[in-house]
Amino acid sequence: MEAKQAALAHAEELLTCDGVTLAPEASVEGRARTLGVLSEMEYEIAASPEAQRLLEELEEHSDELDEQVRREVKVLRRETAKILKIPAEEYMQYSMLVSEASDVWIRAKNSNDYALFAPYLEKIVAANRRMAALWNPNEEPYNVLLDNFEEGLTTEACDGFFRTVRSEIVPLLEKIKEIRAPHEAFALRAYDLAGQEKLAHALMDLEGIDAKRCVLGTTEHPFTSGFNNKDVRITTHYHENSFLSSVYSVLHEGGHAIYEMNGDDRFNYTCLYGGASMSIHESQSRFYENIIGRSRAFSGPMLKVCREIFPEQLRDVTEDQFYREINIAEPSLIRTEADELTYSLHVMVRYEIEKQLIAGSLSVAEVPAVWNNLYEEYLGIRPQNDREGCLQDSHWSGGMLGYFPSYALGSAYGAQMLARMEEQVEHVWESVADGDLEPVTAWLKENIHQYSALYPPMELLERVCGKFDPSYYTNYLKAKFTELYHL
Amino acid sequence: MEAKQAALAHAEELLTCDGVTLAPEASVEGRARTLGVLSEMEYEIAASPEAQRLLEELEEHSDELDEQVRREVKVLRRETAKILKIPAEEYMQYSMLVSEASDVWIRAKNSNDYALFAPYLEKIVAANRRMAALWNPNEEPYNVLLDNFEEGLTTEACDGFFRTVRSEIVPLLEKIKEIRAPHEAFALRAYDLAGQEKLAHALMDLEGIDAKRCVLGTTEHPFTSGFNNKDVRITTHYHENSFLSSVYSVLHEGGHAIYEMNGDDRFNYTCLYGGASMSIHESQSRFYENIIGRSRAFSGPMLKVCREIFPEQLRDVTEDQFYREINIAEPSLIRTEADELTYSLHVMVRYEIEKQLIAGSLSVAEVPAVWNNLYEEYLGIRPQNDREGCLQDSHWSGGMLGYFPSYALGSAYGAQMLARMEEQVEHVWESVADGDLEPVTAWLKENIHQYSALYPPMELLERVCGKFDPSYYTNYLKAKFTELYHL
Numbered sequence: 001m002e003a004k005q006a007a008l009a010h011a012e013e014l015l016t017c018d019g020v021t022l023a024p025e026a027s028v029e030g031r032a033r034t035l036g037v038l039s040e041m042e043y044e045i046a047a048s049p050e051a052q053r054l055l056e057e058l059e060e061h062s063d064e065l066d067e068q069v070r071r072e073v074k075v076l077r078r079e080t081a082k083i084l085k086i087p088a089e090e091y092m093q094y095s096m097l098v099s100e101a102s103d104v105w106i107r108a109k110n111s112n113d114y115a116l117f118a119p120y121l122e123k124i125v126a127a128n129r130r131m132a133a134l135w136n137p138n139e140e141p142y143n144v145l146l147d148n149f150e151e152g153l154t155t156e157a158c159d160g161f162f163r164t165v166r167s168e169i170v171p172l173l174e175k176i177k178e179i180r181a182p183h184e185a186f187a188l189r190a191y192d193l194a195g196q197e198k199l200a201h202a203l204m205d206l207e208g209i210d211a212k213r214c215v216l217g218t219t220e221h222p223f224t225s226g227f228n229n230k231d232v233r234i235t236t237h238y239h240e241n242s243f244l245s246s247v248y249s250v251l252h253e254g255g256h257a258i259y260e261m262n263g264d265d266r267f268n269y270t271c272l273y274g275g276a277s278m279s280i281h282e283s284q285s286r287f288y289e290n291i292i293g294r295s296r297a298f299s300g301p302m303l304k305v306c307r308e309i310f311p312e313q314l315r316d317v318t319e320d321q322f323y324r325e326i327n328i329a330e331p332s333l334i335r336t337e338a339d340e341l342t343y344s345l346h347v348m349v350r351y352e353i354e355k356q357l358i359a360g361s362l363s364v365a366e367v368p369a370v371w372n373n374l375y376e377e378y379l380g381i382r383p384q385n386d387r388e389g390c391l392q393d394s395h396w397s398g399g400m401l402g403y404f405p406s407y408a409l410g411s412a413y414g415a416q417m418l419a420r421m422e423e424q425v426e427h428v429w430e431s432v433a434d435g436d437l438e439p440v441t442a443w444l445k446e447n448i449h450q451y452s453a454l455y456p457p458m459e460l461l462e463r464v465c466g467k468f469d470p471s472y473y474t475n476y477l478k479a480k481f482t483e484l485y486h487l
Numbered sequence: 488m489e490a491k492q493a494a495l496a497h498a499e500e501l502l503t504c505d506g507v508t509l510a511p512e513a514s515v516e517g518r519a520r521t522l523g524v525l526s527e528m529e530y531e532i533a534a535s536p537e538a539q540r541l542l543e544e545l546e547e548h549s550d551e552l553d554e555q556v557r558r559e560v561k562v563l564r565r566e567t568a569k570i571l572k573i574p575a576e577e578y579m580q581y582s583m584l585v586s587e588a589s590d591v592w593i594r595a596k597n598s599n600d601y602a603l604f605a606p607y608l609e610k611i612v613a614a615n616r617r618m619a620a621l622w623n624p625n626e627e628p629y630n631v632l633l634d635n636f637e638e639g640l641t642t643e644a645c646d647g648f649f650r651t652v653r654s655e656i657v658p659l660l661e662k663i664k665e666i667r668a669p670h671e672a673f674a675l676r677a678y679d680l681a682g683q684e685k686l687a688h689a690l691m692d693l694e695g696i697d698a699k700r701c702v703l704g705t706t707e708h709p710f711t712s713g714f715n716n717k718d719v720r721i722t723t724h725y726h727e728n729s730f731l732s733s734v735y736s737v738l739h740e741g742g743h744a745i746y747e748m749n750g751d752d753r754f755n756y757t758c759l760y761g762g763a764s765m766s767i768h769e770s771q772s773r774f775y776e777n778i779i780g781r782s783r784a785f786s787g788p789m790l791k792v793c794r795e796i797f798p799e800q801l802r803d804v805t806e807d808q809f810y811r812e813i814n815i816a817e818p819s820l821i822r823t824e825a826d827e828l829t830y831s832l833h834v835m836v837r838y839e840i841e842k843q844l845i846a847g848s849l850s851v852a853e854v855p856a857v858w859n860n861l862y863e864e865y866l867g868i869r870p871q872n873d874r875e876g877c878l879q880d881s882h883w884s885g886g887m888l889g890y891f892p893s894y895a896l897g898s899a900y901g902a903q904m905l906a907r908m909e910e911q912v913e914h915v916w917e918s919v920a921d922g923d924l925e926p927v928t929a930w931l932k933e934n935i936h937q938y939s940a941l942y943p944p945m946e947l948l949e950r951v952c953g954k955f956d957p958s959y960y961t962n963y964l965k966a967k968f969t970e971l972y973h974l
Contacts, residue, residue, distance in 0.1 A: 230514055230516060231518070
């Protein structure tokens with residue numbers, strides 16, 4: 001059963017990955033159809049009486065199982081229980097819907113045409129509400145969706161977390177906004193795309209990514225797709241006038257890839273492959289992107305690698321200038337391009353909207369206006385069009401409602417992990433300053449990566465660095481940006 | 488049943504295609520595993536009592552079915568009968584074996600190490616003999632394998648066909664060899680790889696390929712992979728000092744792609760998608776590559792497109808020089824680079840070897856020596872290493888024993904189709920000379936492409952241009968090369 005599910009998951013991931021990278025434009029229909037049929041097959045496997053009987057039996061003898069099998073049974077029970085509550089026909093329809101919607105979203109974004117995407121979002125929201133009610137009729141639907149991505153996460157917990165973050169970050173941002181630090185000249189220069197691709201590979205190297213197990217592609221919206229710990233794909237996008245966009249996409253997706261590649265072999269082809277949860281995954285990607293990638297220590301090695309490929313553009317740049325530029329904090333419109341400080345506020349906009357969409361207190365038609373209003377409220381800046389507004393992210397088109405909070409939680413987890421890492425790894429920042437991430441990655445592998453989904457996310461976090469405490473995150477940000485901006 | 492098979496086939500094709508284009512090196516094991524499980528699932532679907540009962544029932548009411556469904560039932564019966572005769576375990580093992588062998592073959596070829604590949608070939612030959620005996624214990628195993636790719640094809644028929652070809656072509660080649668036409672200077676110049684990639688896209692355009700439905704990739708050994716008529720992939724390879732190699736790979740694979748894209752929508756996601764047989768497929772790819780692509784009429788448009796991208800290298804070349812260069816006939820070592828005249832002789836080497844391997848009269852260890860001897864015998868030239876010898880083709884590593892004859896048959900079918908096309912399409916060569924392949928493709932679509940596998944190959948050929956007669960082919964070659972070499 002698990003082997004078949006793993007094989008189907010591998011095929012589905014590759015079809016999806018291919019769909020947004022290489023596949024010809026007209027391939028949409030055939031891919032949607034195939035994904036629909038494969039997910040129907042997944043359903044049938046999970047729903048089969050034999051599979052259910054087997055899982056029940058294993059669960060009954062849970063204490064005789066080793067730790068890994070016990071956890072596999074638990075995860076499979078949780079997953080199949082979810083699947084079994086959705087009628088087969090609806091499950092297949094939904095899979096085809098999100099496949100089509102993903103392609104429509106790309107067109108809608110490119111043509112700044114929210115109306116094109118709206119009917120699909122409508123259907124996706126409705127389907128998610130229906131599914132949430134089927135999964136757990138006694139719970140608020142949005143809580144059910146949050147739990148879907150992060151076991152045990154609730155609206156209440158998110159509200160509390162975001163309240164804390166907001167109360168600490170908004171005042172900090174207010175002060176910084178007054179300073180209005182100018183961009184460094186180098187950031188605005190032209191960087192040819194062929195060079196940027198070369199740089200992307202050099203950065204993967206610097207990050208310690210094994211090219212035999214991970215390849216790089218190009219796509220609209222960067223992502224990571226891992227099939228097993230020896231076959232991971234990351235993607236980036238190139239814009240001539242903002243080379244740092246690709247640089248940090250590569251570090252971010254590279255963080256996801258390292259996590260997947262460092263999982264133990266024993267989790268390959270099982271339901272435990274791929275990581276503990278979305279938040280833990282984001283904690284790793286953002287660890288490499290921000291905590292390491294935007295640190296003062298790593299600015300030296302980063303600048304060196306960038307300068308090897310773009311000597312002209314970066315001739316006159318100092319490490320301090322580089323460090324300041326990659327940490328300019330300012331209100332902006334695009335989440336994936338947001339700086340480390342304001343990032344959570346972008347997430348909060350999406351969180352508020354999807355919470356209301358699912359609650360039914362906001363209609364799909366109202367999304368663009370509410371989006372723009374919330375950007376004004378939280379960030380003090382207003383999108384001029386939906387392409388830079390509510391059409392910018394792929395998540396909703398892929399049916400991922402309840403996912404966004406994990407981005408912000410991931411950053412917070414990462415800061416808490418860092419505190420423990422600094423206690424346990426001697427001279428860690430000296431190594432980073434030498435461009436050697438081996439001690440960092442070894443610690444993350446030892447404490448997090450190797451376990452894949454063997455432990456539930458909160459349990460894993462507690463094992464590594466104690467109970468979740470968002471003040472590690474806010475303290476980290478306050479310290480970093482107070483020093484950077486001489487506040 | 489058919490929907491599931493189509494979805495699994497789509498996934499398997501994409502996994503395989505990805506494996507030889509983009510996938511990271513270490514991904515071999517995971518892909519082999521997934522392909523093994525998926526093919527086990529295909530087996531289970533085909534072998535299920537319900538599926539068998541359904542097919543039997545449909546067959547009993549065959550006269551009530553429309554032409555397409557009747558044919559689908561027949562093809563599925565043929566295919567599932569074959570599958571059912573192989574034990575599930577062996578079927579899965581074989582699928583994993585060829586997946587691994589394909590990757591080993593690439594390494595063996597790159598390192599010119601036949602010994603690395605030999606154990607895999609050994610297993611593949613043994614498995615094919617076992618499967619042939621299971622499929623039809625009353626038939627010579629090699630006949631069974633031939634029939635596998637081309638319904639009704641026999642060793643006797645192949646022996647006869649090759650005898651004819653040989654008796655006509657070898658004397659022609661003997662005469663031409665004495666002339667020893669020199670290569671044109673332009674063919675040996677350096678053509679940068681980026682320009683060659685641009686040229687590949689321009690040639691796809693000239694060939695009339697819809698870029699919305701077909702994309703181009705890069706690989707060691709060019710191939711075409713079609714998932715449905717709106718999603719086809721072709722690949723090529725680039726060598727700086729032989730740009731014509733990629734040029735004709737693109738025309739060849741483009742021919743396969745046009746065939747698949749011109750199939751009726753109604754055959755998508757059915758067992759009839761993809762073409763009537765391997766030989767008919769090759770007749771189309773070689774039609775575009777040779778009959779059109781190496782014609783005097785098309786030399787003008789070809790040279791024009793090539794010169795737009797490589798003006799320096801092709802400045803001083805006339806259409807006649809171009810035509811002569813693309814038709815230089817001479818003994819050579821690499822089948823895929825062979826000229827139109829000698830091509831069948833390359834195929835004959837492989838045919839003789841695999842016939843004997845399957846018969847058991849030749850051991851895997853003897854293959855390199857026999858290969859080299861046969862090249863000397865048929866072509867008068869001897870490979871200096873296995874990389875240029877028996878390791879050059881991917882087919883055996885992919886388990887395709889009994890496939891090679893279809894290449895030569897395809898050329899012969901194409902020549903016979905051409906004769907009919909010339910009768911039916913007015914001014915066809917004038918259009919080709921204008922760079923307009925629309926009349927050619929429209930005729931092929933009308934007569935061949937649209938039908939996919941609705942008719943068995945021989946029946947399709949007869950409908951189009953009467954009973955198969957190899958003299959069309961030999962006459963075509965004699966006329967073309969006698970004129971070219973003023974014999």
